[in-house]
Amino acid sequence: MIIGVCGSPRRKATEHVLRAALDMLAKQGFETEFFTVRGKEIGFCRHCDYCLRNKTCAVDDDMHQLYPLLKDARGIIIATPVYNSGISAQTKAVMDRCRALVAADRNCFRYKVGMGIAVGGDRVGGQELAIQQILTFYILNGVIPVSGGAFGANLGATFWSKDTLEGVKEDEEGFRSLRKTIKKFTQSLEELETNRRK
Numbered sequence: 001m002i003i004g005v006c007g008s009p010r011r012k013a014t015e016h017v018l019r020a021a022l023d024m025l026a027k028q029g030f031e032t033e034f035f036t037v038r039g040k041e042i043g044f045c046r047h048c049d050y051c052l053r054n055k056t057c058a059v060d061d062d063m064h065q066l067y068p069l070l071k072d073a074r075g076i077i078i079a080t081p082v083y084n085s086g087i088s089a090q091t092k093a094v095m096d097r098c099r100a101l102v103a104a105d106r107n108c109f110r111y112k113v114g115m116g117i118a119v120g121g122d123r124v125g126g127q128e129l130a131i132q133q134i135l136t137f138y139i140l141n142g143v144i145p146v147s148g149g150a151f152g153a154n155l156g157a158t159f160w161s162k163d164t165l166e167g168v169k170e171d172e173e174g175f176r177s178l179r180k181t182i183k184k185f186t187q188s189l190e191e192l193e194t195n196r197r198k
Ligand SMILES: Cc1cc2nc3c(=O)[nH]c(=O)nc-3n(C[C@H](O)[C@H](O)[C@H](O)COP(=O)(O)O)c2cc1C
Pocket: 008, 009, 010, 011, 012, 013, 014, 015, 081, 082, 083, 084, 085, 086, 119, 120, 121, 122, 123, 124, 125, 126, 161, 162, 163, 164, 165
């Protein structure tokens, strides 16, 4: 299963492109799940270290809906709106709260494949910085990070929304970067599966 995590508090551009990504995967036969922070209560990590002792998070909120999905997934897509040239605070809260999953099983994220999507209102508004944060989260937790490669999707899928849903729908270059990234993402998932069977 592939889990798509939307870090936008709105049903606008970021959710639209993440759903498009999951549709592409579903058409290729992948099982997908969509999770959004929109309308959810997901608090900050409090660094109470409860998870280190008890292997679960003490904060009783909607993050507990996402934990089993992240655990079961073979692939992870984190999609974030660009806020101040980085990821949204909601996306960061999700990442920090993943400490509880790693506390329960330090290999929890190992050999999963991950990609990032960043949607900014400006054409050059910090999309790559935001994706870099997503890829860094993957690297430090053992997720294999993929991008779409050179000539258009260097770090992953980057979109220019012009702050509107209509704007992102018109961003053909953004969708090209998404298709390239999805291609590399599925290739990596398939290669890992083949190696697992050997
Ligand atoms: C607090 C805040 C900070 C933002 N900072 C940036 C920014 O640094 N660069 C940028 O390109 N867009 C910035 N934006 C615009 C959003 O990235 C853009 O509107 C995006 O489409 C929002 O995603 P959504 O449509 O899924 O809500 C910011 C928006 C907010 C609310």
